[in-house]
Amino acid sequence: MLEQIRLALPGINRSSTALRVISDYVALTKPPIVLLLLITAIGGMFLAARGGPSVSIILLVCAGGALGAGGANALNHYLDKDIDKLMSRTMRRPVANDRISPVKALAFGIMLNILSFLVLATWVNLLAAVLTLAATLFYVLVYTRWLKRTTTQNIVIGGAAGSIPPVVGWVAITGSLDLPAVYLFAVIFLWTPPHFWALAMLIQKDYEAANIPMLPVVAGREQTVQSIFTYSLVLVAMSLVFATTSAVGWVYVGAAAVLGGIFVALAWQLKADISTHRARSLYLYSLLYLALLFLVMIVDSKLYY
Numbered sequence: 001m002l003e004q005i006r007l008a009l010p011g012i013n014r015s016s017t018a019l020r021v022i023s024d025y026v027a028l029t030k031p032p033i034v035l036l037l038l039i040t041a042i043g044g045m046f047l048a049a050r051g052g053p054s055v056s057i058i059l060l061v062c063a064g065g066a067l068g069a070g071g072a073n074a075l076n077h078y079l080d081k082d083i084d085k086l087m088s089r090t091m092r093r094p095v096a097n098d099r100i101s102p103v104k105a106l107a108f109g110i111m112l113n114i115l116s117f118l119v120l121a122t123w124v125n126l127l128a129a130v131l132t133l134a135a136t137l138f139y140v141l142v143y144t145r146w147l148k149r150t151t152t153q154n155i156v157i158g159g160a161a162g163s164i165p166p167v168v169g170w171v172a173i174t175g176s177l178d179l180p181a182v183y184l185f186a187v188i189f190l191w192t193p194p195h196f197w198a199l200a201m202l203i204q205k206d207y208e209a210a211n212i213p214m215l216p217v218v219a220g221r222e223q224t225v226q227s228i229f230t231y232s233l234v235l236v237a238m239s240l241v242f243a244t245t246s247a248v249g250w251v252y253v254g255a256a257a258v259l260g261g262i263f264v265a266l267a268w269q270l271k272a273d274i275s276t277h278r279a280r281s282l283y284l285y286s287l288l289y290l291a292l293l294f295l296v297m298i299v300d301s302k303l304y305y
C-alpha cells in the first residue's frame with residue numbers, strides 16, 4: 001500500500017504543479033477586471049440591439065473581449081514587473097514573484113490579443129476588433145508605459161482604455177459609432193478617477209514606495225477627496241443626461257438617480273471625514289455602482305423595447 005502511494009506521488013505532484021501554472025496564467029489576465037469590463041460590453045450590446053442581442057453575438061463579443069482585456073492585463077504585468085516588486089499589493093503577482101518569466105508573460109499577452117482580434121474581426125466586425133486592439137495599445141503603451149509613471153492625471157487620461165468595452169458592445173450590433181456609444185464611453189471615463197483615487201488612498205504607501213505619482217501622493221489627500229467629489233457629481237450628471245438619447249427608459253433613469261445619489265453621498269462623507277474607512281467604502285461601492293448601472297441598462301432595454 002505504501003509503495004503504491006509512493007509511486008503515485010510523482011503524478012500527483014505533476015498535476016499540482018500544472019494547476020499552479022494554469023492558475024498563474026489565469027491570474028495574469030486579472031479575471032475580476034475582465035468580468036466587470038464584459039458586463040459593460042454586454043450592456044452596450046443590449047442597448048444597441050434594443051433588448052435582444054443573439055446569444056451567439058454575446059458569446060463572441062465576450063470571448064473576444066475577454067481575450068483582449070486579459071491580454072492587455074498580461075502585458076501590464078510584463079511592463080510593471082519592476083514596480084510590482086516594490087508594492088505589497090502586487091509583489092505576489094506571477095511575474096513580480098518570478099513564477100512566470102517576463103518573456104512568457106509578454107508572449108502570452110501578445111497571443112491573447114492576436115486571438116482577440118481574429119475572433120472579433122472574423123465573427124463580429126472589423127470595427128469592434130480595431131477598437132478592442134486600440135484600447136489594448138492605449139492601455140499598454142500610453143497608460144502603463146508612460147502616463148502611470150509620469151503624471152497625476154495618469155488614470156484620468158488612461159481611463160479611456162477601460163471606457164471602450166461598452167462601445168465595442170454597441171458597434172458589435174450596429175457596426176457604427178453613434179451618440180449613445182459616446183455617452184457609454186463618457187460614463188466609464190468619468191467613473192474611473194473617483195474609483196481609482198479612492199483605491200490610491202488605500203494603498204498610498206505602496207505608490208510612494210514605487211514612486212508612482214498618484215494624486216494622493218503628489219497633491220495630498222485633501223485635494224484628492226475634493227477631486228473625487230467633483231468627478232462624482234459630473235459622473236452622476238452624465239449618467240442622467242444619457243437618458244436624453246432615448247437609448248434608455250425610465251427604469252434606467254430611476255436606478256441611475258438612486259445609484260448616483262449613493263455615490264455622491266459616499267464621496268461627500270469621504271470629503272467630510274478623510275479616513276481609510278470612508279475611502280474603502282467609496283472604492284467598494286464604485287465597483288458595485290458600475291456593475292449595477294450596466295445591469296440596469298440590460299433590464300431597462302428588455303422592458304423599454
